[in-house]
Amino acid sequence: MTSASRPAYETSTTRDLFALGVTSFAGVxxxxxxxxQILEGIAAIAKDEVYVNGVKYAYKxxxxxxxxxxLVIGVIGLITGIAILAGQxxxxxLGIFVAFIGILANFAFIPHYPVWSIVVIAFWILTIWALCTQLDDE
Structure with a gap:
């Protein structure tokens, strides 16, 4: 079987397959x-009693x-994630930028829901790492 008649995944190098996997991981x-973020936003909009409201801090x-x-960060992030999966x-x-803004928003939101905000920050950091590993391939 010649290389021209082989499927693309058989002729790809291990590096190409790894890059595709990391890019897909980052998009997902x-x-x-x-x-x-969308669910967090909806919970805050629909029912203010879900989060602590009496905390006084600089980002009130x-x-x-x-x-x-x-909600806005989540919608933009979802569209960006779909674009990454589509190969854009x-x-x-844009994903790195959205993740950075998401980190800032969740950092400022820590007094209202500390554990959840820290978990989401960790996921945003992981997203930035996954996207940055792909910048060399462009």
Missing amino acids: LLATVAIF LDITTWGWVH AWGRL
Whole structure:
């Protein structure tokens, strides 16, 4: 069987397959964390009693406002994750930016829901790592 008649996955190098796997992982992770952000935003918008409201700190916003912030970040992140899975190169850079904004938003949201915010920050960091490993391949 000649290389021209072989399927693409048989002629790919291990590095190419690894890159494809990491890119897919990054896209799925970005979309998953974005869904977490959307759910967090909906919970804050729909029912303010879900989160602690009496904390005084430097980044004080109304819980409903925080809900809209998380919802917007989540929707943009979900669209970006889908773009990465579709193979759009711009999705990787936008994904890093969205993850960075997500980290900042969750850091500022820590007083309202500390454990969840830290978990989401960890997932955003993992997303940035996965996307940055692919920048060399572009």
